[in-house]
Amino acid sequence: MSKDWKAATKAVHAGTRRSQYGEVSEAIFLTQGFVYDSAEHAEQRFIASGEDEFIYARYGNPTVKMFEERIAALEGAEDAFATASGMAAVSGALTSMLRAGDHVVSARALFGSCLYVLEEILSRYGVEVTFVDGTDLAQWEAAIRPDTKAVFFESISNPTLEVVDIEAVSKLAHAKGALVLIDNVFATPVYSRAFSQGADVVIYSATKHIDGQGRALGGVILGSREFIRKTVEPYMKHTGGSMSPFTAWIMLKGLETIGLRVRAQTATALAVAQALEGHAGLEQTIYPGLGSHPQNPLVQAQMGAGGTVLALDIKGGKEVAFKVLNALQIGLISNNLGDTKTILTHPATTTHQRLPDAQKASLGITPGLVRVSIGLEDADDLIADFLQALDAAR
Numbered sequence: 364m365s366k367d368w369k370a371a372t373k374a375v376h377a378g379t380r381r382s383q384y385g386e387v388s389e390a391i392f393l394t395q396g397f398v399y400d401s402a403e404h405a406e407q408r409f410i411a412s413g414e415d416e417f418i419y420a421r422y423g424n425p426t427v428k429m430f431e432e433r434i435a436a437l438e439g440a441e442d443a444f445a446t447a448s449g450m451a452a453v454s455g456a457l458t459s460m461l462r463a464g465d466h467v468v469s470a471r472a473l474f475g476s477c478l479y480v481l482e483e484i485l486s487r488y489g490v491e492v493t494f495v496d497g498t499d500l501a502q503w504e505a506a507i508r509p510d511t512k513a514v515f516f517e518s519i520s521n522p523t524l525e526v527v528d529i530e531a532v533s534k535l536a537h538a539k540g541a542l543v544l545i546d547n548v549f550a551t552p553v554y555s556r557a558f559s560q561g562a563d564v565v566i567y568s569a570t571k572h573i574d575g576q577g578r579a580l581g582g583v584i585l586g587s588r589e590f591i592r593k594t595v596e597p598y599m600k601h602t603g604g605s606m607s608p609f610t611a612w613i614m615l616k617g618l619e620t621i622g623l624r625v626r627a628q629t630a631t632a633l634a635v636a637q638a639l640e641g642h643a644g645l646e647q648t649i650y651p652g653l654g655s656h657p658q659n660p661l662v663q664a665q666m667g668a669g670g671t672v673l674a675l676d677i678k679g680g681k682e683v684a685f686k687v688l689n690a691l692q693i694g695l696i697s698n699n700l701g702d703t704k705t706i707l708t709h710p711a712t713t714t715h716q717r718l719p720d721a722q723k724a725s726l727g728i729t730p731g732l733v734r735v736s737i738g739l740e741d742a743d744d745l746i747a748d749f750l751q752a753l754d755a756a757r
């Protein structure tokens with residue numbers, strides 16, 4: 364592979380390993396283990412495995428390796444470790460590097476399960492977590508201490524679409540010696556420039572745009588070779604959150620089309636947001652790509668686009684929001700995002716249901732808020748569907 368290849372070329376060729384048959388489409392090595400030529404050879408592999416030498420699928424597998432190398436090439440990372448789900452990646456990245464007594468600073472606006480890991484699990488093991496408003500640099504500066512080991516945030520938060528300034532927060536973190544870990548799901552590998560903006564570790568739920576077709580759960584942790592092989596790999600391979608070879612194949616094939624899909628979905632998301640903004644049935648149309656979004660200049664500088672997800676705050680709260688959801692004929696009521704199919708989620712009653720009402724309110728998860736992940740359908744069809752559903756609900 365050439366380092367000078369552009370993203371579209373890397374997306375279809377990077378990381379390819381061919382067997383003796385010279386297959387065009389990447390092979391699925393559906394095997395847990397690998398045979399050694401001799402006892403001496405087995406001993407040697409356990410001391411140090413070479414590039415194409417594998418031991419056990421929990422440690423590594425040729426199909427999984429292809430996915431790791433392809434996503435690392437796309438993201439501009441030295442190395443990557445693929446995991447069984449996005450949450451295995453988030454929890455693995457954090458727990459592999461932290462120990463009792465450590466301090467972490469995290470943005471408050473997070474996906475429900477990320478919040479659970481930071482709020483409930485880490486504290487159980489003696490890690491102190493300080494939560495801040497991710498959009499307020501003064502709060503980050505005040506919270507990061509000399510003993511802070513890591514800062515964590517979603518570059519665009521789920522589901523309220525707050526944008527965190529990667530470059531500015533990274534500068535504050537690095538000044539105190541803390542690592543910057545970013546859950547970059549909403550930015551997608553297509554728009555991410557997180558490493559050049561200061562990230563040390565980038566995490567994706569591959570379930571979202573990387574598969575992008577609702578078929579499989581997966582995740583990936585990207586970072587320096589040192590961090591991935593010395594910190595993440597020993598933790599993941601011994602605790603068991605590795606990606607299956609079959610999933611890795613799905614994700615490899617997903618990467619081949621991710622640029623086309625995400626750009627098309629983003630263009631439609633902008634068209635839908637523009638068409639619905641100011642609608643009498645809406646309190647607010649939240650989309651980072653709209654000029655009315657408070658961090659629109661930041662998202663344009665950081666990603667160059669607003670992404671594939673918007674949020675609608677529907678007037679009339681839960682009752683009307685449910686009516687709108689139930690009246691849609693194209694958008695599906697579900698909870699994935701980044702899919703080819705448009706999917707709507709009511710966070711207050713699903714992904715963020717467990718949070719107390721006061722916490723929901725402080726995060727902007729209002730009773731009328733609906734998260735909309737835009738798919739590959741025709742933009743005009745989607746706009747007409749939203750307009751008829753908003754009318755039907757009034």
Ligand SMILES: *Cc1c(COP(=O)(O)O)cnc(C)c1O
Nearest residue numbers: 448449450474521548568570581
């Ligand atoms: C979905 C999601 C996750 C979790 O990923 P899974 O693959 O479902 O485990 C983590 N963070 C964000 C921002 C997500 O949207």
